[in-house]
Amino acid sequence: MKNKYLMAMVLCFCMLGANAQFYDDMEWPAGNCPAHWGGGPPFGCPPIGVGNAHSGVQYGYIPDDGTTDVVLDLGSKVAGEWGLKFWMFVPLGKEAYWxxxxxxxxxxxxxxxxNIYFNRDNTSPGVGEIDDTALGSVMFAFPHDEWFEIIINVDISSGINASTWQFYADGVEAVPAGTPFTNGSGTYPTSLGGVDFFSINSNNQLYIDTFDYINGFHTPSLGIDDVSAVVFSVVPNPVANFLRIHSQEDIISLKVYNIIGRQVMESNNSDIMDVSLLADGIYVIEVTTPKGIGLQKFIKK
Structure with a gap:
């Protein structure tokens, strides 16, 4: 597993800050997990692996046995502001679920x-899906074969029956802040209970590490893959037809690449691209301006 992201410089500050609920880098003896893991039978400690972790030397993993089921206790919160950040790794050709x-x-x-899927049924590599939100089914991009960051921010400051949430995957906001914390039918939960990591089938393979749960909200970490000479945004994302590119600089050219790096589209002196004929999946758009080149992922659906 290759960690392509910058490590946090002051992890101990996160652990000791007044807003900390828990910080867990999985550096505990196998089978002897902290109290925030469990939930009663059949739940228990996540299995532990050693080597190539996101932080430290150990990581948790959800194997391909179709039975492993572990729950992270978030405290059954019914008030306040809560942020959970953790890191995932899903090998290419594998899928994950929680x-x-x-x-x-x-x-x-x-x-x-x-349900929250990553490469659902092994048919959509690099594509995740949250299948029953207030916004309907939400799709997002994630990388295989490297650690990537998940952020869940939940605002219960006005009570659980008026709660909202925000979701980031790999530094990209997939569910915007202020989205009702409900399913598609508008049903609010009893509380913010926990995260259930489950081995959904024999192709499941998920590695987890560096959990940071706070009384407050997280913001995405800046990673090496996120550094770009050009700052720009693309909307909508996911996109069905026309992709619009917003940049403060003049756009010289646009190029689109598929997930294996092959160029599939090109346009000059334009801030819009018709991607309707592209097959569904993940793509990278390259924007060239007088100040340099920027890259960003988008999903065609």
């Missing part, structure tokens, strides 16, 4: 925003 639970202990289960 969900957000509205109760802890889990009991019968209360899926707040449905």
């Amino acid at each position: 969900n957000l639970q509205g109760e802890y202990p889990v009991g019968a289960g209360q899926w707040i925003v449905g």
